[in-house]
Amino acid sequence: EFYFEEKMRGYDLSRPEEKARAIEEVLPLFLRMGDPLRRDLYLKRLAERTGVQEEILLEKLRTLGTPSSILSPVKGDRHLSPEEVLLSLMIERPEFIPRVEGEGIVAEFSAPHLQEVAFWLLEAYRVQGKVPAELTEVLEEKGLSDRVFSTAFLWGEKEVEKAFQDCLCRIRLRKLREERRQVSEQIKKAEVEGDHGLMEALLMRKQLLVRQEEELKKRMSL
Template sequence: TALTVEQIRILKRLTNDFIFAFDADQAGIRAAERSIGLAWSEEAKVKVIAINQSLGKDPDEIIRRDVALWKKLIAAALPAMDYFFEMKFRGYQPEEIESKKQVARDLLNLIIQLASPLEYDYYLKKLAEKLEVREEALREAVKKARQQKKPGVASQVSAQTQQTDKNVKSIDRKAAVAERLLAGMMARMDYMEYVGENLVIEYLPMACQEFYKILAVYYTKEYKQGGKVENYIKENQPELTNQLNCLIILKEELKQLSDHEFLAEIKRLIFELKKDFIKNKLLGVAKEISDNEDKFKKSAAAGQEELKNKIDKLMQEFSELSGQLKEN
């Protein structure tokens, strides 16, 4: 499945340091250009592991064979642009002008995506030295490329960002609300029962549901014993540590609220999540109604009664959900 801007933005809430793993072939390089371009567009720091086929076909196979080897590969991961230099200069023929032009085109299209002026200058100078050409000539090539506005990875990134930005904002808002609620639960575990009575786990984004579950388990097993929630999570589900670290800052902020302010905030957060959940269900039901109405129009008389009953049930569900939305 292709990496998306939405996924990168979700991951960036946990870390800004990305390590990608790609096959060391042309298909792997193409995948790297696209994925790393997206990560750069979100100002992520990127390193790359190039997987040699002799080691295994993918990370899963390498890890199954030799965990220690995989750890070494992670430690040896290259900064993304160094990886591209290594890949693009494979097969480079310095005496061939077309070879120089091809490498220059490929790497300049990547270098211009770098957000840091220091990195931009560093890699432009490095490219000039390796190609044995004047740096000014490369800068002129960059200038012409920008004037012509040729579609490259950067423009593809921009187009995808524009297309998905609305959905991403919605995802980010919902996740932010859910994370604030989880942080609130960590700050005041004595409100856990209230949250449990008023929150359905499906209100939370999938990325937050596992964290909610571990908080509920902690409350049941450890809270009254006085154990720290942070330690419990790290010991029992260490894979949630990054998420935990992100929530600790919010937790400290929410601890400053008075009892009245805290309860009001918890109610608001649950309300926001419930409202979003109902709206999404309404959209799904509305689509089902539309699809079945289309089928009804095209169906033979014998099948229309069943479709009509289904549409009636969906309309009833839609009405009930709309009522819940108004109540809230």
């Protein structure tokens, strides 16, 4: 919704030529929607905003191609990090913002600039109860606008929860792997120093991390 409104905000819909350009830019996005119901709702909204009959917009949409189902961006676009996908999800589906905050996952972001934007969004949503209009400027300032908005409209209702859970798992899995790597280094050091008590404790910690990794992998495969 935020992405749709941002696209429309850039045009003066009282002018016919601006209205036509708005339709030309926004309408192709509907082809990315795997959910027919959601596509229909946005088509109705576009008709209301532009004053163009829905039947005309639908006919124009048919000339552009046929809607196709798209894989979850978590699997479909390896160029996007799970943090970027999660941030995009928070923007397109604001109802997930409280869940993101409740998970405490932003503290585990590896990229400082993404973490900064995500924390800013959490705070802004807490105060305003919506995605703030200033977000576009913040994303552009960080050079994130194109990447974050590249997943706009990708998710159907079935895919969105899977995308959310996959992002959480991938971020946490990366953290566990890094911790396991550090523990392995500590084990080597304890072995050299002959500290068998510490070695035993570290080995137990490593086994726990491995089990936690396996649990996350199982959740991602569901």
